[in-house]
Structures are given as structure tokens and as C-alpha cells.
Amino acid sequence: MTQRLSVAKDKLKFVLLEGIHATAVDALQADGYTQIVTSPKALTGDALVEAIHDAHFLGIRSRTQLTAEVLQQAPKLAAVGCFCIGTNQVDLAAAMHLGIPVFNAPFSNTRSVAELVLAEVIMLMRGIPQKNALQHRGGWDKSAAGSYEVRGKTLGIVGYGHIGTQIGVLAEQLGMRVIFHDIEAKLTLGNASQVASLDELLAGADVVTLHVPELPSTVNLIGAEQLAKMKPGAHLINASRGTVVDIDALADALERKHIGGAAIDVFPVEPKGNDAVFESPLTRFENVLLTPHIGGSTAEAQANIGREVAAKLIRYSNNGSTVSAVNFPEVALPEHTGRSRLLHIHRNVPGVLAHVNERFSQAGINIAAQYLRTNDDVGYVVIDVDSTTSDAALSQLCGVPGTIRCRVLY
Ligand SMILES: NC(=O)C1=CN([C@@H]2O[C@H](COP(=O)(O)OP(=O)(O)OC[C@H]3O[C@@H](n4cnc5c(N)ncnc54)[C@H](O)[C@@H]3O)[C@@H](O)[C@H]2O)C=CC1
């Protein structure tokens, strides 16, 4: 069904879930948006559908699952903002087919993750998690056994993207040797070197740290076979996504003391909120640092993410620009001062643009500017017209066969 949207700013509803930082609300209000509903929690099931059924814009973090079924029940939804890096919690293809661009913050929390991982490298190499646990029980283990400097040791980074490269640079400043494995050929920073395979990395690293996205190809990237290839006593850090490590296999490798320790921030199943119970086969190991998916949770990162993603939603709402959308044809647009702008999202079948132009011509509507981008599945055409013709133009546009969604910006 075609969605026709032409709503004034004070009628547009923003729903922000999962405790998104107040900088997002500040940015929206500063731009004149008044209908902003916030929640500290991730919602699921009927509560999620109820919360977003009349929302025009939705903000989430990593926990809210936006499946095709959920998205279909939000008929007014114009765009989604993921106030984080990962977008695996959204069915991106379904959103695209519904004409909903999805935005994220690709590097606002990168540094926070890198700093935590670096600290964990030192903590694990010094055996601090188990010493800390013992001392909380009244014990005392003043010993150098199993405690090492990181200087001169090898850090193996799996996934040499934004976070992986930052960690590499910081680790070299501590005197570590950095090797990495990535499926792409990468520009190496500092003295880091790309190894030929994951196996080579596993065999050579004293600490392995994972920084890949959640993809079908990264599910259980580290399982029993890979853990067995790590050096005896080496450490594993996962602050990427929980599905990347086979947790039972890791528990087994820890049980057998083949792995010296681990720091795990993300889990295959994570509690829905701070009042829920955390369960994992890893809780019994004192040499495992467990953190509640807070790699990117610092004041600085959250404030920056709030501003960055809010700015992307505002720009799309005000101007139609889809630059940096993760699932959509990207159109960079100038201002449309003095004119009305029509946004038309359609299935990418031959002849849509010709059809649009024919309709406008027959209705006597002059096109002042036109922009088009397509991908394999959808097309996004933006048309600027004289404001006196905007209502007629919107009617023409919404009638074009293949239309998924159309909207006018006054
Ligand atoms: N724990 C936390 O709070 C946070 C976790 N994350 C997670 O970290 C992930 C990585 O973030 P960025 O570095 O910003 O992503 P990025 O996209 O910049 O880098 C990911 C790298 O992984 C590589 N890659 C993909 N599949 C691979 C495979 N099978 N083997 C080896 N390399 C592979 C890619 O080529 C790319 O270079 C995010 O996707 C997100 O899931 C991000 C922020 C915070």
C-alpha cells in the first residue's frame, strides 16, 4: 500500500527507545520537533508494535529487534535511526522494501570500544580477573606466576575496520606487535601486518580480539576448531557480537585450560534490561572478565551518537537526504528554499521515471530540479517544484505504478 506523508514538524512523532542519550532529544527540539516519546527500555512483541504503530521516526540501540513483521505494523514509519554501530538488529532488506531508510553512527563509539579492549588486554595478561575475584573472597595471591607485560607480545585483531585499526594503533603504543586478519585487503596502520588466514592469526597471537560485524559468515567464526588453534594460554576478547563465538566451545577450552582467559562483552542471548537475569556458561570462570555489552557505553560516545544520529534523521525529515543510510540509495541534496520537495520511493522497475515525468507534464507541473538514485531493488527520486503545485504534484506522484511511498517537504 502506498504511504502518502505530508506532515508538519509538530505532527511528526519520534519514538526513542533504549535510553538514547538526551543530546538526541535536544537536537530534535532545537530543530522544532515537539512530539518525542522516550523510553529507557528495549521493547518487544506487542509493546513494541504499540509503541511504534503511529511513529514517523524511530530510534533504537542494539537490543530492539526490528523484524519485517514489526516494521509492517508501523505504516507511518519514514526512517529508523540505530544509535549505535551495529545494524544487525534490523531486517535491513525488509525496511528498504517498505521504503524506510536506516541510519546509524558508524564511528561515534569506536574509541570507547578500543579503550576498553586495550585495558582488557593488560588485565588478562596480568591475570587480574582471577586475582580480583580471590581478593573479594578474602584471599591474597601476591605472585608473578601467569602475569606478563604486554610489551613485545602479539595482538591478533580479527576484523580490521574502524575499531580494529584503532586498537592496533593504541596497542603499538604499548609496544605490542600487531597482526590482523580481514576478508578484505586493508591499509595497515603503523607496523601492523595482515596475515594470510585466520588460522595463521590464531597460531601467532598471545591475545586474539574480535571486531567483525554479525553476518551469516561470522556466526561461530570462533568455535572449537579455532580455539584449538590458539596458542596454549592465549586470551580471547569478544566485543563484537555474541554470535561470533561459540560460547560452549569457549567454556570447554577454558575448562581444559587451553585458553588462559577471556573478556566477553557480548553474548548470543543478552538480558532484555537491567532488571533481567544474566545466565551464561562463562560465569563459573574467574579468569573471564564479563561485561554487559558496554563496549560503546561511555558518556562521550553516547552523547556523540545522540547528536549524530538525530542529525541524520532531521536531515532526512527536513531535506530528504539519505547520505550514509545503510540500506538505501544514497542521495545528497541541496536545500530547497522557496520550493516544495517531493520524495518518491518506488520499486526499481523499468520506466518509473518516464512515468513520473509524463504525469507531471500532462498535469502541467514544472519540475525545478530532479535527483535519482537506485539500487537493485528500489529507486529514490526527489523532485523540487513550485510550492503552488505541490499538492497536485504529490497526487500525481502517489499514483505512479510501483510507488512504495511518497512524501512532500514544504
Ligand atoms: N561491544 C559494543 O558495545 C560494540 C560492538 N560493536 C560491534 O563491532 C563491530 C565492528 O565495528 P567496526 O569496527 O566499526 O566495523 P567495521 O565495519 O568498520 O569493520 C568490520 C571489519 O570486519 C571485516 N570482516 C567482516 N567479516 C569478516 C570475517 N569473516 N573475517 C575477518 N574480517 C571480517 C570487514 O571487512 C571490516 O574490515 C560492529 O559491527 C558491532 O557489531 C560496535 C560498537 C560497540
Ligand SMILES: O=C(O)CCC(=O)C(=O)O
Ligand atoms: O549501545 C548499544 O546499545 C550497543 C553498542 C553496539 O554494540 C554498537 O554500536 O554496535
